Amino acid sequence: MSKIDELVTPAVKNLVTLCRKYCTCLEMLEHKERNAFFDDMLVMLPGIYRGVMRLPQTDKRYAYEPEKFVTERVYRQMRKNLQNELGAQDRFPLLSDPTMPERMRLSEHSIAEILCDVYQEVKDFVSLYERGSLEDMNDAVRECQANFKDRLGAQLLSAAYMMHLYRYQPLPDMAHAELDEDMFDGEMIEPEGGSQPDGMAESDGYMSFSED
Secondary structure, three states: OOHHHHOOOHHHHHHHHHHHHHHHHHHOHHHOOHHHHHHHHHHHHHHHHHHHHOOOOOOOOOOOOOOOOOEHHHHHHHHHHHHHHHHHHHEEEEEEOOOOHHHOEEEEEEHHHHHHHHHHHHHHHHHHHOOOOHHHHHHHHHHHHHHHHHHHHHHHHHHHHHHHHHHHOOOOOOOOOOOOHHHHOOOOOOOOOOOOOOOOOOOOOOOOOEOO
16 A cells, blocks of 8 residues: 555544544534533544544654644633633543652643643644645644654543543532642652652643744
8 A cells, every 4th residue: 555545544534534523513612502512522532532543654754843723822712612611610630640650649630721732633633634745644644643642642531531421420510629638739649658759840831833
């Protein structure tokens, strides 16, 4: 199979279509009933996860970084719309870095922000892929795979999990929930027999936007 054939298989095309639908769903949020929105997310988020896993392996063709298509203004407005829709349910606790016990902590996250992060990743993927040249399609797939391994995959699963809880299980109002300060104040949870390593600091954000 030639390289161009690998990049236009039904598996790749189906993922592009699903990512486009995801973007449209968030862009048209004001026209969605809440449970219908949750239902759409419960179909799309696992579908995108599965679709990225089926992408062909590619090597980068361009020497420079792929273009970004989502502006910071669009990102912030979409996040605000989602936060307004979700209300107090936007915030939820999540154990960070469970693979590294010395860095484990329970911290507060925003489902709206996670959904917007996913939007940014898949919008960039679709926009670059649909330019149509071999190089653009190749690097769109390559960048999507790299982001999936780094953060997108975990974000898709976290978002799908929270959408399931929102849709089918009653959740407490996080804005008024009483939480143990030792477990939810952003401090590291010390593992048995150990303590937080010296010099540990939060990494800078990874967000990269298109120019306005």
